Amino acid sequence: MSKTFDKLKPYLEKSMALMTARNLFELDDQTTAHFESEEYTSKVVGILSDEYMKSLINDDVHKLLGKLQSEKEQAQLTDTERAIVKELGKTYEQLESIPPEEYRDFNEYTSLATRKWAKAKKDNRYEDFAPYLKKIIEYKKKFAAYRAKGKKNPYEVLLGDFDECFMMKDLDLFFDKIKAEIVPLLQEVAKKAETVDKSYNYLTYDIQKQREFCRYLSGYVGFDFNRGIIGESAHPFTLQLHNHDVRITDKYLENNLESAMFSIIHESGHALYEMNIDDAITQTLVGGGASMGMHESQSRFYENVLGRSKAFWEPIYGKLVDTYPDNLKDISLDHFIKGINKAAPSLIRTEADELSYCIHIIVRYEIEKMIFNSDIDIEELPQIWNQKYQEYMGITPSTDSEGILQDTHWACGEFGYFPSYAIGTAIASQLYACMQDKMPIEEYLKAGNLTPIREFLRDNIHKYGAVKNTNQLLMDVTGEEFNADYYINYLKDKYRALYDL
């Protein structure tokens, strides 16, 4: 037992409480609060953020951290404590070079900007959001420059915040592979998939019934309603107060059956991760997922690898048909499976099929690289966005709401986040390949028994929280570090089989 670590505890607990409060404000903001309260509430959020920063970035913590990073102290720490110290070191690095008042202003500003974004998206007015986006980018550039100290590419700094295992060179390689292998495959599949009649998906689906079926789906994959709640918001998300209180949201569209269903499976995947983190580490710095990429691997494993497979739907498709008999009575399971895997160039990331999904990420990654490596004009971003969609997808958004305004991330200042979705998607395939060797996944799915799958992920990934990083987890579970080939092969095998290519 380290006395130095004990001295650190009150600081960690205070920062945890302040962060949890901020999370609750964010949750409330996105699910409940109305526009008019923003000016006053963002002041509160700004002060809480400021206090959060002060709770960790101060002379006392600095001294304790320095001591705990020494070899002698490290030897006295448990694995969890060592991981907490490492995480604190990262947080310290992230915050110490940013002047507190700037950090406070930034947090107050993003709280406001997120609401402005929501309104601008609703009104399809990029020009209303552009000044906010511009200022957020200025903040992020400045912060990244403080931290880079001239030694690093600023965008590299931001990427590292989401996953220390994936830097620009890794991502460039990864995305080049996808461009080479998946973009042509998408064209090939899209041509064949055109013949799949998916008009059933756009009939009228009663929203209350969608809510009920999505709740059922969430429970089906293992969401624990004693530890979580499903809400509604403009953009589905997962947010935990701790491992016993995980909130997910969904968005229901009357004329789209799939949208809410796959969102809820996705968010439930995130939620399972958070709910399964050990009690011993929840409410600590390592009490969340290992990385955004790892987190997305779980959500996308459930959403796509399981959720878009025939075996998954075999036991429950009948229930869906019973929920909407008029719309689905003539749609066979095989038809439905082709429908949910109908690949085509698309405009909305969250509703994209598995093949086009990563192309959405490539667009965002390339724009973020441009933003942080050149003096791009914010007014021109919608044009750049649209040109890239035309280039990679062959289609152009007709409005900014279904173009550059579709995602909330930039309004929150989360540049560098998007690649995590692609990394996670690829990790999901790597885990799937490994798990297939260890258990009869398809049999389990056909039997409606998801427990062994959930337990495997809990025991090998979830429970560790951020005690291990992405590559450590992958190494321990699959025997190798990140390898994108599993993903390329998964997509090729799946789509060739589905469409007899």
Add this chain to the structure above:
Amino acid sequence: MSKTFDKLKPYLEKSMALMTARNLFELDDQTTAHFESEEYTSKVVGILSDEYMKSLINDDVHKLLGKLQSEKEQAQLTDTERAIVKELGKTYEQLESIPPEEYRDFNEYTSLATRKWAKAKKDNRYEDFAPYLKKIIEYKKKFAAYRAKGKKNPYEVLLGDFDECFMMKDLDLFFDKIKAEIVPLLQEVAKKAETVDKSYNYLTYDIQKQREFCRYLSGYVGFDFNRGIIGESAHPFTLQLHNHDVRITDKYLENNLESAMFSIIHESGHALYEMNIDDAITQTLVGGGASMGMHESQSRFYENVLGRSKAFWEPIYGKLVDTYPDNLKDISLDHFIKGINKAAPSLIRTEADELSYCIHIIVRYEIEKMIFNSDIDIEELPQIWNQKYQEYMGITPSTDSEGILQDTHWACGEFGYFPSYAIGTAIASQLYACMQDKMPIEEYLKAGNLTPIREFLRDNIHKYGAVKNTNQLLMDVTGEEFNADYYINYLKDKYRALYDL
């Protein structure tokens, strides 16, 4: 402009942000969070409370406060600043003698106890809640003793927290008057009111329609949906984050039409107060209502003085009948008015008529006095409660859920709060008498025009927040301090007219 006051500002702002966060947790707890999260979330709330205390109770603030209380500094302050300094002085007195760790434990404990109370009430198991109640009382006795320093009655200390203008001698006098005048009147009215057939109120009332009508009612009295939200909870309440974000809740019962309607008018009265507080003082120590009594005067003015009058319902009763034609088509407006004013001994405070209401308060006041002035056995409280109901009302609760477990206040540690309801009720009558001299209230109500009433209250009471105390407000509006005779006369006049006594 006082430089000393400027130095105080960061402390005040930090405490405001922490208090707002605590309020949001309370709101979430009562409307959204599930039982299982309590253990972990109460830890967060405990830390935030601790930080709140530290933000105000520290050497820096102590010195600044001492300086600001001096005659020289007082002369340099604006009225608002002086009121803030006075309020801070009160807060300081409340907290400085309580050891921080005890205050933290207490807040963590009440957060937990509130959830235990909700479950015990649901399960009708007083024995499950009793140990928590016992510990809360121990805390409150200890805290009151710290503050009383042997000079004051401990219960007096607690009463002062809710309204400095009403001490035990005032309340004893007030309640004696009610016992002498209103208890006999209730008996007399109840006898006559027996003949009023109120069975219509207990038919089946679709809950979704209740939600919609209650929302309408709330807007009708002036609730601003750009500054507030209506939620649902086990016990209706009002909670503001600031004057631009006021949340109220309601509880809907399928077999009781009145319950949700009068709760929503009541909570809307509270909400109007908070929404109308000046922007210049919201998010400061004087940015809430003047006192609990003053707050209750507004809620009960709307609920009873306006809401149970014939003139109020004249323009809108037709809409209610249209909402439930099967249930109400044969109930005339006169019948309905007699129904909503049907007085009888009752068990549930929040659903009591105007005549029996204060008797509910007397029971609680007398029990609280016993708790803080004798070594009462917590196990015996349900018996004492039931005996008092038998004595004053002539009826006995058949379960603890409709007896001692009905209110949330004690679970939150809010001893000394209940008298505010009675004070508020009486103030409502005093204000009514004064307003009748100044404007044609009945005409306005009949015309469905509540604006002049709302503006009068805004301009004479609401906007001041806690810059003036209860008696100062009453003095400035009505020309005299609290006078219970208006209340006694109001009840006598109203019920004698209604029931031809």
